[in-house]
Amino acid sequence: MDADSDKARYAGTLRAALTDLLVRQDAIHDPRVADAFRAVPRHVFVPSVPLEIAYTDDVVLMKRDETGVPISTVSQPTVVALMLEQADVQPGHRVLEIGSGGYNAALLRELTGPSGEVTTIDIDADVTARARQGLDDTGYPDVQVLRADGEFGCPQGAPYDRIIVTVTAWDIAPAWLEQLAPGGRIVVPLRLRSQTRSIAFDLRDDGKWGRSLESRSMTVCGFVNMQGAGANDERFARLHAGLVSLSFDEDQAGAPLPPERVLDKPKVSRWSGVLMHREEPLSDLDLWLATTLPGYCVLSAERRALSKALVSPVPRWGASAMASDHSLGYLTGRPAPDPDFVELGATGHGPAGENFAQQLADQTVRWNETLRGGPGPKLEVHPPTFPADQLPSGFHFRKRHHYLTLSWPGQPMG
Ligand SMILES: C[S@@+](CC[C@H](N)C(=O)[O-])C[C@H]1O[C@@H](n2cnc3c(N)ncnc32)[C@H](O)[C@@H]1O
Incomplete structure (x- = not known):
């Protein structure tokens, strides 16, 4: 037995263990996805x-860019598995992957x-x-790899x-709809x-307004x-010398920012x-707050901001928040009698701080009473030619190319 076959056998054992873990953690349900994970040698794509x-x-x-920001990764297996489950790829399908690395293309x-x-x-x-190189080395020479935007x-x-x-998009590109x-x-x-x-979005029948x-x-x-x-421009407001930051989306360009030391x-x-x-x-609650509260943004904090007790956001890596030109409010938590639980609440600063904290707490109660544990939100994508007054009811994002409407089945917005 030579060193190469020992390595291949050890890799196979590790791969089987990872696949079993993904099945146990509910990331993989489809046995075909599990078989693909057992077959593709991930280590060749991350030498x-x-x-x-x-x-x-x-x-x-x-790979990082010249400022140190990560620009290319081989994705986390859980995320890869969840997306393959969402995609439900069938034998004979023609598939386009945007954002390469080789590993996911081999699974596909x-x-x-x-x-x-x-x-x-x-x-x-x-x-x-x-x-x-990775696809050739692992026996997938017939996957087409092209450099393109x-x-x-x-x-x-x-x-x-x-x-x-497999890269974060801010809108649905028109070409994706045309090529589906x-x-x-x-x-x-x-x-x-x-x-x-x-x-995961399904194509609707072509209507007279387009796909x-x-x-x-x-x-x-x-x-x-x-x-x-x-590329989409996320806008950041840095507070307290960068210890805390607020992020806003491209379509919130005119959103007022609170004072640096709010x-x-x-x-x-x-x-x-x-x-x-x-x-x-908290993902559904966060989307609910994002689409019901004015001045919505996401607050994230450096470790030092937490240790100095400058802020106590929940979750600590990115909490739902509201901002205006003089005030700030954000989601927080305090210990509940059962140590496995926290009670959600909100903290505000500035003249409208109390009002922001109250609004965040009230919408948390509303979500808890009407939506928690439900089917979650639905998102619809309509072309710009679609008459705005005929869009389905819900929260409308006006993106560069499309209208996106987020609604909660069984719950009128307002
Ligand atoms: C998370 S990685 C892809 C991981 C890959 N699917 C795998 O098998 O692990 C994201 C990739 O998207 C690429 N990317 C970024 N913007 C892109 C664009 N406009 N068109 C195509 N690829 C893009 C990056 O270069 C990066 O390699």
């Missing part, structure tokens, strides 16, 4: 890290089988070269049954008010930001009585 790291459920950073090739086709494109020539899709391989975007086959699906990490959700999309599932995820023509102003807290398990995600 810079040891085998044990290649088969840990973690993202592997591959396993799922399409020999009668299908996979094309993967990336804006970065280093990435396409690395993906090409994903904003324009890949017309030469269209139409696609599935388009899977009838009955097709797009899975895309979409940013909505500084929160990213991987959303539209309707979401069928949503899951929380994180990806690097899109570059090129679809957190020095007296603090007021309001409590909701709503208890959350410490492990329970």
Whole structure:
């Protein structure tokens, strides 16, 4: 037995263990997705890290830009699995992946089988070269790898049954809709008010206004930001010398910003009585607050801001917040009698701080009473030609190319 076959056998054992973990953690349900995870040697696509790291459920950073910001990764296996489950790729499908790395393209090739086709494109020539090499080395030479800006899709391989975007987008590019086959699906990490959700959208019948999309599932995820023509500008307001920052989306360009030292102003807290398990995600509540509160933004804090007790956001890496030109409010928590739970509330600073804290607490109560544990929100995408007064009811995001409407089944907005 030589060293290479020992390594391959050890890699196979680690890969099987990772796949079992993803099944146990409910990231994989479809046995075909599990088989693909057992088949594709992830370590070949991340040669810079040891085998044990290649088969840990973690993202592997591959490239930073000149300022140190990550711009290319091989994604976390859990996220890859959740998106493949959302995509429901079938044998014979033609699939376009936007954002390469090679690993996910190989998994897609396993799922399409020999009668299908996979094309993967990336804006970065280093990435396409690395993906090409990895796919050749692992036995997937028939995956097409091209360098292109994903904003324009890949017309030469269209139409696609599935388009899977693996980089954070701020809007649905018109080319993706044009290049989708009838009955097709797009899975895309979409940013909505500084929160990213991987959303699976199904194509709706062409109406007289053009193609539209309707979401069928949503899951929380994180990806690097899109570059090129679809790049989106997140706007940050830095408070207290950068210890705390607020992020706003591109369509909130005129949003007023609070004074840099707003957190020095007296603090007021309001409590909701709503208890959350410490492990329970706040993702639906955050989207509810994002679409019901004026001046919505997301507050994140450096570790030092937390240790100095300057802020106590929940969750600490990005809390729902409200801002105006003089005040700030954000979601917080305090221990509940059961140590596994926290009671949600809100803290405000500045002249409108009390009002902001009250609004955040009131909407938390409303979400808890009417939506918590329900089916979650639905997102619809309509072309700009669609008459604004005929859009479905809900919260309307006006993005660059499309109207996005977020609604909560069974709950009128207002
Ligand atoms: C998270 S990585 C993709 C991971 C990959 N799917 C895998 O198998 O692990 C995101 C990639 O998107 C690429 N990217 C960023 N903007 C893009 C654009 N406009 N078009 C195509 N690719 C883009 C980056 O270069 C980066 O390699």
